[in-house]
Amino acid sequence: xxxxxxxxxxxxxxxxxxxxxxxxxxxxxxxxxxxxxxxxxxxxxxxxxxxxxxxxxxxxxxxxxxxxxxxxxxxxxxxxxxxxxxxxxxxxxxxxxxxxxxxxxxxxxxxxxxxxxxxxxxxxxxxxxxxxxxxxxxxxxxxxxxxxxxxxxxxxxxxxxxxxxxxxxxxxxxxxxxxxxxxxxxxxxxxxxxxxxxxxxxxxxxxxxxxxxxxxxxxxxxxxxxxxxxxxxxxxxxxxxxxxxxxxxxxxxxxxxxxxxxxxxxxxxxxxxxxxxxxxxxxxxxxxxxxxxxxxxxxxxxxxxxxxx
Numbered sequence: 001x002x003x004x005x006x007x008x009x010x011x012x013x014x015x016x017x018x019x020x021x022x023x024x025x026x027x028x029x030x031x032x033x034x035x036x037x038x039x040x041x042x043x044x045x046x047x048x049x050x051x052x053x054x055x056x057x058x059x060x061x062x063x064x065x066x067x068x069x070x071x072x073x074x075x076x077x078x079x080x081x082x083x084x085x086x087x088x089x090x091x092x093x094x095x096x097x098x099x100x101x102x103x104x105x106x107x108x109x110x111x112x113x114x115x116x117x118x119x120x121x122x123x124x125x126x127x128x129x130x131x132x133x134x135x136x137x138x139x140x141x142x143x144x145x146x147x148x149x150x151x152x153x154x155x156x157x158x159x160x161x162x163x164x165x166x167x168x169x170x171x172x173x174x175x176x177x178x179x180x181x182x183x184x185x186x187x188x189x190x191x192x193x194x195x196x197x198x199x200x201x202x203x204x205x206x207x208x209x210x211x212x213x214x215x216x217x218x219x220x221x222x223x224x225x226x227x228x229x230x231x232x233x234x235x236x237x238x239x240x241x242x243x244x245x246x247x248x249x250x251x252x253x254x255x256x257x258x259x260x261x262x263x264x265x266x267x268x269x270x271x272x273x274x275x276x277x278x279x280x281x282x283x284x285x286x287x288x289x290x291x292x293x294x295x296x297x298x299x300x301x302x303x304x305x306x307x308x309x
Contacts, residue, residue: 022106025108035195036118037089038121039090041085042249043082045081046059048101049108052103054100055100058110060097070085071083071084093116095116099112124164124167140156140216142216142218152220154220154230157258161197161254163195167242173190173191173245174190174244176243179241180215181236186209192212215231217230217260235257
């Protein structure tokens with residue numbers, strides 16, 4: 001193990017590039033800041049621990065006094081479970097959702113979240129609006145392939161999404177994809193975007209995937225060609241697609257054109273105010289969650305060693 005000149009810690013093997021399983025336990029996508037859940041929500045999503053699963057026998061939906069709420073259980077996108085109430089929720093009533101994760105590396109405890117039902121709302125028909133920042137040259141961390149984490153220099157831009165007012169109440173149960181020129185670029189699980197359309201980093205930390213709205217091309221000499229390290233220089237079209245879980249409702253996508261270049265520019269030495277998560281579309285070792293700082297990777301390695309004992 002040695003320190004690179006960039007100040008990043010090089011792991012001894014590809015295994016160390018992966019975050020330890022079960023670092024994040026069961027999660028329940030719900031409205032931010034205690035917002036109400038529409039009484040006609042198509043389904044309540046349960047996301048399992050990182051790289052693990054949920055004990056379906058522990059799934060519960062209860063009123064605040066402990067009265068069970070009848071539901072059916074369905075499989076959702078990306079290894080999630082969906083609790084579908086057999087009757088609309090009662091506006092003004094407080095509910096609790098419970099589940100326990102299964103983890104082969106440590107004992108898990110039951111997780112729960114409370115929420116209040118609001119009035120029924122029309123299902124959304126539009127996503128909102130999409131724009132793109134002016135590209136800029138700078139440095140950013142890229143993970144994947146033989147690099148297992150390295151700082152690269154290139155051209156990058158950020159998609160700016162503003163959700164429609166009718167979509168906001170249903171945002172926690174939307175899952176997302178971004179395509180570039182019709183090819184997959186990234187995806188985000190439920191609650192991957194906030195009510196303002198920003199990336200909800202905590203919802204997908206360590207999920208081995210590029211940041212949804214961050215687009216880039218790597219201009220550092222000597223790197224392998226795209227797609228492992230980004231897009232080819234030139235003009236592209238990005239398309240944002242969103243689907244409401246268990247509603248069979250994929251809303252009309254939004255598209256925007258942009259251009260990235262490796263032509264000589266005045267380089268800004270600062271790192272952009274984003275934390276891109278990158279991985280090649282095919283194989284390679286990955287690490288999500290932003291830059292591999294020395295302390296951060298040491299913590300990951302300690303957890304990795306601890307789970308292998």
